[in-house]
Amino acid sequence: MSVNEQGRVLIPAQLRQELEFRPGTPLVAYVEDGRLILEERAHLAARLQREALESRTTSGSVVDELIADRRAQAAAEQTDEDLPPAADR
Numbered sequence: 001m002s003v004n005e006q007g008r009v010l011i012p013a014q015l016r017q018e019l020e021f022r023p024g025t026p027l028v029a030y031v032e033d034g035r036l037i038l039e040e041r042a043h044l045a046a047r048l049q050r051e052a053l054e055s056r057t058t059s060g061s062v063v064d065e066l067i068a069d070r071r072a073q074a075a076a077e078q079t080d081e082d083l084p085p086a087a088d089r
Contacts, residue, residue, distance in 0.1 A: 011038075 003009055011021065026041040
């Protein structure tokens with residue numbers, strides 16, 4: 001396999017068959033650890049959704065988590081505003 005003058009790479013038929021790539025199959029290309037990765041868009045989306053679900057630390061609502069985080073940030077900002085300037089401390 002090689003890159004032609006136009007920058008194109010031909011995926012061999014055996015790999016296309018094994019991966020069930022058909023003409024028009026949407027692919028995403030990205031670099032990971034110095035390697036070029038081609039991944040079917042649907043597989044990438046499913047993998048990212050799965051990883052996002054696995055990374056959740058609580059079983060509550062994501063919206064509730066975001067609201068709680070924002071409230072905590074707002075409280076911290078308000079506390080910082082109430083402090084005297086650094087020169088006065």
